[in-house]
Amino acid sequence: MPTSVPVDVDLALVGGGGAASLVLAALDRHRVRDLRVAVVDPVHRRGQDRTWAFWGRPDDDLDPLLAASWSQVEVATAAGRRVLDLTPLRYAMLRSGPVYDRAAAAEQRLGAIRIVAAAESVQDDGDRVTVRTAGAAVRASWVLDSRPRPPRRPGRTNWLQHFRGWWLAADRPTFDPRRAVLMDFRTPQPARGVSFGYVLPVSDRYALVEYTEFTPGLLTDAGYDEALAAYRDRLGLDPARLTVREIENGVIPMTDGPFDPRPSPRVVRLGTAGGATRPSTGFTFSAMLRQAEQVAAALAAGRPPVPTPAYPGRHRWLDAVALRALDRGRVAGPDFFDRLFERNPAERVLRFLDGATSPAEEVAVMRSTRLLPMVAATAGDAGARLRDRLVPSRRPATWRIPPPVTGTPDRCTSDSDG
Template sequence: MTDSAPLVVDLALLGGGGAASLLLAALDRHGVRDLRIAIVDPVRRRGQDRTWAFWGHPDTDLDPLLSASWRQVEVATAARRRVLDLTPLRYAMLRSGPVYDRAADAERRLDATRIVAPAETVRDDGTRVLVRTGDGRAVRAAWVLDSRPRPPARAGRTTWLQHFRGWWLEADRQVFDPTRAVLMDFRTPQPPRGVSFGYVLPVSDRYALVEYTEFSPDLLTDAGYDSALAGYRDLLGLDPAGLRVREVENGVIPMTDAPFPARPSPRVVRLGTAGGATRPSTGFTFSAMYRQADQVARALAAGRAPVPAPAYPARHRWMDAVALRALHRGGVGGPEFFDRLFDRNPAERVLRFLDGGTTPAEEVAIMNSTRLLPMIAATAGDAVHRVRDRLRPTRPAPAVPPAVVGDAPGATLTTRRGGPPSGEDDVRAR
């Protein structure tokens, strides 16, 4: 194949991480067999290089791939520890290895062509899209599905980051409760500007992911993350002498009301974080990414354009913008905000809201559970800024943090097994 003779396909996937892997599996699941497909990505994804956590109903096609799932989760503050029953939902952990394996099987059955090179230029003339790769090849596609990381179209009114470090801990004895995950533990020291919490995702009574997370405008130093995570380990009462760190994860996830256009041109569709799948108020992405893949596959199977629905309703994006502004301006405290949500609403309603699945009536109940005056002030401030955005030229978007890579929620540095970072980490997406 040369520049003068591009590969002609019906569908080109740019990026090969989580979003593309889920899409390949969905195409296979829905029996799409008559499309010519090309995958353009500089990396062949294999093994456990990322972790997703999400909530949903059990007995889905993902169940055989899960590392663990929990019907109960814990939300803790300095005042109390609350155990939440998620029925009929469950919280689940999915590591990347089984997802990549399933995608590789689907890729073979779909007879897709893989080009191991970066996509450098994408030109859409309204009828076809020409993709040129870093090694001089070209692909001409009827449709392009692009899951590569992209900055937002303009700067947000509020831009925070969800940033974290996690240790995969193996214990010498039974120290974890595999029947219950810790979703948010706000007993961690709170930063001057932002909110912090820990969480625990146990795979067994001796093996778990223990993580420290902050929602804030700025990142910590490596020493800061290690100190905060060690402090959370001690707060849990875990004896470091009886623990081994098997893997380390670091990540940065955008939390912003900045827009991520899902369809930048007539025949280019963005998926994953670049397509708006990351929820601004929480950083969760997997469920929306899975929905996007399923909707695209169903559309193609029915002969329709591969354009998914918006990842979240417009009213949810507005509510996220208001909540981020209230947190940013200090009108509400993070631990108090989330504690009131879970205290005054069924856990299942809160989780469905965070996943974009509640009704307007349920959203009124959720809004009524927050402190009224700070939220009114944040709503008014958000409205003023929306008017200003319409009246002035578009502000440039900030640069994507160096650690934000891949097509899943943020980035992870997964070290070699057997110890903490050694300077030879691979940058991976989480």
């Protein structure tokens, strides 16, 4: 137990990854200067330890930090390639180094206290929250907790998005920096699940090439390397002319199990633990950015730092239906995503995947899927929900801890601690 007197602050950030970094930067941007802030995390984050990819409109504040962005992307299947114009949106890649650097500068201007230790307990008495580490304690009016947590109860469908990427440097012009490959389904498809590759070029000689699966289980290290090598060969890239500069790995939950964004009166969860990960795609960054902005705006106005739900309830229901259809084999992943982009403007699909569409647009998107399989999945989901109400599950929620990683991209991103 810590022997020192607890440090009193207004706001404690437990976890110092992407979610906390975005909050620090947003507090600084909103010029919240009279707030006492503490950051509790066992690692002081620096450098390039993860990559986020996301879409949105150009942003004067965020764009200077980007590694690359594209107004066109490709979706490829065995039948051919589809080039999508994202205007007025753009697909963007952001590496962690600039985010951490901006957060460090904000932390200094805010006069924040940093405790480089793991939080061993978070106790909320309804008036103050005490965060204890092995050697110190912090007492805060509010705690924002972005550490990985399991859902409140098990999901009816529990998949993982897991991936490995190689940052490839070529000895001659090899990649097209004008266009990213968003989803390439020409990879061998697993018996249960979906696989695809993608390419995010920073220049004509440097790109992130990645292999991703949506499945219930993980591959071995050798399995990821074998799949990546096969995808590299599918792209026609000559390994003799390439050097692997960095390796990125990640695991993201894809589950309809509900995450608890408010576990106690004065503790708010952010990132994946706060529901920021879209269950059907794994994208997280845009929701984390919204959470950070809402938290900072609320504190600047003297309100509780409680963001709105990351996604509308109807979108969480649509995610549950889509996951069920994919998991039960009622729809094939490549066909499901290809039909979305084939029968809708790309900008509408991307806003739908980000939870930013209207009900009328969502009806149009869902009408582009195969009707009978989705109706069957909807009926199955409704029956499962009814059974859950009649016989509540007593099984504890489970959480698969990701393997050690050198980076965790946020794509179709997120990272597990936000």
